[in-house]
Each structure stands twice: as structure tokens, then as C-alpha cells.
Amino acid sequence: MAEPQSLYTIPHGEALGIVLLESSPRSARCRLPWRAELVGHPAVGSIFSGAVWALLDQTLGAACFEAVGLSRAVATIDLRVDYLRPSRRGRALLALGECTRLTRQVAFARGTVHHEDEPEAEPLALAQGTFMIYERPPEWAARRP
Amino acid sequence: MGGAAPMSNPAESLAEDIAAARRSGDPQRLLAALPYAAFLGAQAQLVEGQLRLTLPFRQELVGNVFLPAIHGGALASLAELAAIATLLWQQESFVLPKTVTTTVDFGRSAGPKTTLAQGRVGRLGRRIATVAVSLWQDSAARPVASAQTHFLLG
Numbered sequence: 528m529a530e531p532q533s534l535y536t537i538p539h540g541e542a543l544g545i546v547l548l549e550s551s552p553r554s555a556r557c558r559l560p561w562r563a564e565l566v567g568h569p570a571v572g573s574i575f576s577g578a579v580w581a582l583l584d585q586t587l588g589a590a591c592f593e594a595v596g597l598s599r600a601v602a603t604i605d606l607r608v609d610y611l612r613p614s615r616r617g618r619a620l621l622a623l624g625e626c627t628r629l630t631r632q633v634a635f636a637r638g639t640v641h642h643e644d645e646p647e648a649e650p651l652a653l654a655q656g657t658f659m660i661y662e663r664p665p666e667w668a669a670r671r672p
Numbered sequence: 673m674g675g676a677a678p679m680s681n682p683a684e685s686l687a688e689d690i691a692a693a694r695r696s697g698d699p700q701r702l703l704a705a706l707p708y709a710a711f712l713g714a715q716a717q718l719v720e721g722q723l724r725l726t727l728p729f730r731q732e733l734v735g736n737v738f739l740p741a742i743h744g745g746a747l748a749s750l751a752e753l754a755a756i757a758t759l760l761w762q763q764e765s766f767v768l769p770k771t772v773t774t775t776v777d778f779g780r781s782a783g784p785k786t787t788l789a790q791g792r793v794g795r796l797g798r799r800i801a802t803v804a805v806s807l808w809q810d811s812a813a814r815p816v817a818s819a820q821t822h823f824l825l826g
């Protein structure tokens with residue numbers, strides 16, 4: 528596994544509590560701990576769907592970022608997330624993203640979200656997205672934390 | 673509805689919140705039913721009779737620190753909140769709609785400034801509602817993203 532921390536900080540990911548656990552050349556795994564602030568449905572305690580969307584966007588983006596190499600970066604073109612069932616109160620989420628196909632300008636990716644303690648169960652959410660590949664400006668590397 | 677139902681029932685208090693917000697004419701009160709709106713920092717207002725969500729820029733919304741650009745997930749969340757608030761405001765539902773699927777297309781990167789979101793209810797059945805949401809910053813004619821959202825009602 529490559530150095531798991533992403534090259535730059537992602538403030539909104541940090542605000543949510545998303546942590547990149549590991550990444551390999553074409554995949555990434557991120558964790559989102561449960562927090563009362565993130566709840567979408569107070570009666571159920573499930574994490575808001577948009578936070579799950581953000582988790583998948585960031586995980587699929589990280590997988591594509593790993594796939595394109597250090598000189599390039601990616602930006603989301605479009606992403607679809609299907610919410611199969613609500614998450615449960617108090618349970619951390621794990622997202623797995625995979626870059627399924629890499630072309631010169633576009634990376635294709637898929638991903639899933641599970642409860643951390645139920646990795647073998649049916650996923651809570653599915654994602655499919657495309658990411659634009661672009662040359663990473665050199666000054667970005669210079670400002671790398 | 674049985675008259676002796678306890679007031680602590682979350683579904684009932686939600687329906688009351690929605691009805692009260694509607695009576696008051698203040699859509700911001702609707703966001704009390706959507707706690708994630710407070711986490712994100714979204715506000716609701718009526719513009720020419722249409723419900724609109726506003727997301728003032730904050731550093732915590734950034735996804736790319738170099739551009740800088742707002743995180744796609746923050747924009748998707750704003751879109752979903754706008755869609756849900758629109759459905760609740762129009763009183764199409766007194767229960768919180770459940771998100772089934774959300775697709776966001778990004779047009780241009782969203783810079784460090786206020787983002788606006790407005791939903792348009794498309795298909796509205798007894799069980800499924802479809803809301804298209806447009807997100808923009810400087811001009812509604814130049815959206816930064818558009819979202820297709822589908823919800824289960826009840």
C-alpha cells in the first residue's frame with residue numbers, strides 16, 4: 528500500500544471526519560465516523576445522504592488520483608450515488624473506491640459504502656462516477672503540506 | 673389519527689414543524705427539521721415565491737485548497753437539502769423524504785463564494801418524487817452544478 532495520506536488536506540473532508548485509511552494504485556478506502564451533527568434523520572440516527580455522497584466522492588476521487596500518478600490530478604465530472612438503505616445510529620461507515628478504467632482524459636470509478644462492523648453485509652450505498660484528469664500545476668506540489 | 677398520541681413522536685413533531693414553518697411563511701424554520709443544514713451552514717429564503725437555499729462560503733467547505741474550490745460533496749448535500757426543503761415546503765410530504773439516488777453533474781468549479789440552490793419538482797407520485805436542483809454562484813445562467821434527486825415519500 529502506498530502512503531495512505533492524500534497529498535493535500537481536504538478541509539470539508541476533515542470537517543466531516545473522513546480519513547483515508549489506505550490506497551493502492553487503483554483503489555482507496557476511507558472511513559467516516561458517526562457523529563450526531565451528521566445525522567440526516569433524527570428519528571433513525573442515520574447519517575445524512577449528502578454526507579455519504581461526500582464520502583464516496585472523496586473515496587472514488589482518491590482511487591482515481593492514485594491511478595493517474597503524481598503529476599496529475601482529478602476533478603469530479605459526475606457522480607451518482609444510490610442509497611440502498613439507511614445507516615444506523617452510532618456506526619462508522621467504510622467506503623471502498625476503485626478506478627475501473629483509465630483513459631487519457633477521463634477516469635471511471637465505482638464504489639460502495641458499508642457499516643464498518645459489517646463489511647460482508649449488503650452495501651448501504653453504491654456509487655459510479657467519472658473524473659476529469661488534468662496536469663497538476665507544479666505550484667501545487669510546492670504548497671504540499 | 674388517534675387523539676391520544678404522545679407529542680414526543682418524532683414523525684408528529686416533524687409534521688408540526690413543517691406546518692408551523694409553512695404558517696409562519698419563513699422557510700428557515702423548515703431547516704430545523706433538517707439538522708444537516710446547520711452542519712453545512714445552509715440558509716433558506718423565499719425569492720419570488722420560490723424556496724432557495726444559500727450556502728455562504730466557509731473554509732470548511734473547501735475540497736481543493738489550491739484552486740480553491742468547494743467540495744463536490746458539500747454541493748451534493750446542498751442540492752439534496754434544497755430538494756427535501758422544496759418538497760416539505762410545498763407540503764407534498766409531512767414525513768422526511770428518503771433519498772433514493774442523487775446524481776450531480778459538475779459544470780465548473782465552485783469558487784470561494786456564496787452558492788445558491790433551487791429545486792424544481794418534476795415527477796411527483798404517491799411514493800416517488802423527482803427534484804432537479806440547479807446550483808450557481810454569480811449567475812443562475814451559469815450553474816456550477818446540477819443535480820437529479822429521487823426520493824421515497826413516506
